[in-house]
Amino acid sequence: MLDWSRIDTVLLDMDGTLLDLHYDNHFWMEHLPLRYAEANDISVPEARELVIRMTDALRGTLDWYCLRYWSDALKMDIAAMYREIEDRIALRPHTDNFLRSLRQMNKRALLVTNAHPDGLSHKLEVTGIDQWLDEIISSHDLGHAKESVLFWHSLQERQPFDPERTLFVDDNLHVLGAARDYGIAHLLCIRQPDSKHPAREISEFPAIHDFDEILGVL
Template identity: 55%
Template sequence: MIDWHRIDTVLLDMDGTLLDLHFDNHFWLEFLPARCAEVRGVDMDDFLADILPHMRALEGTMDWYCIDYWSRLLDIDVLALKREVSHLIRFRPHAQAFLKALQSSDKRSLLVTNAHQNTLALKVEHTALDRYLDELISTHDFRRPKEDPLFWDQLREAYPFDPARTLLIDDNLSVLRTARDYGIGQLLGVAQPDSRQAAKIWEEFPAVGAFTDIMPRVGR
């Protein structure tokens, strides 16, 4: 699935790739709406009916990923609420073993996430992701999401890499399409980003089911 001899740099998404997307899906689709509905004294279904169209309209933009934006819009501390369910933050199966194998190889590994810096910090607090990767990068530092073609130029300027000799693993189809257009050499989707949901059907890109299937060769 991966030609490791042609890879120098590995770019890894966080939510749904290294970490189980169940935390995020539960938070945004269940926990946060329930709390907002409770505060407003309305039915959760009514609250969702009001907010979901707005959320969908922002999908793929920086505001979509920005907890500061949602805190202001909903008049609620989103980060504080995330802490209440942070016990759900966990690695996807064998992700740690995969990261350790990368550390023992000659590959440079960078986490590249659309998550807000404070969300990234929360997840590092619960997973120690910073122990496994060479760099942890939030797209909020560049003010452009991974779906924006210009982001990749900015990333390459800040963290030089050869696109043709780079692997990106991401569960977001739009991100993979943008990376393909930019010239990223090898691209993988994720078969089951959320452990509580059925596997996704991928057509445009190969998808990894288990990290044990793509372990890099250990040794320099």
């Protein structure tokens, strides 16, 4: 699937790519509505509907990913609540082997994520994946979400890379579209970012279920 001789830099998303998206989906759809309902004396379905309505209005923007924004908007300590279910944080299958293989092949591996720094540091603390990464970049540090082509221009200024010799792996089709528009030559989408949800049919980009599908050619 990949000609690794043509790839120098590997850009990797975190949630839904390296880590199981179940943790985040469970937090926003189950845990947060439950805690919000308890704090505001409303039903869990009412709380869930409120959270969905508020998040849908900002989907794809930097605020959508900002834990501090949601702490202010919902009057709750979102970062602290994240830790209440940290036992659900998990690597996706074969992630550790894949990251080790990139290091052995002398590929430059960068984490590029929309995760807010507060949540990002927590997940790195739990998983330890930062030991295999050459650099970690949050969109909050660059001022633009990955859905915007401006993110990719800012990333190029911060961590120069050759788009023609770069592989980018993500589970978000809108993000992959922005990377394609910027000119990144090698793109891969994750079919099943959440282990508790069915795999998706992906036609817009080359797609894999797990990293073992490309480990064999490393």
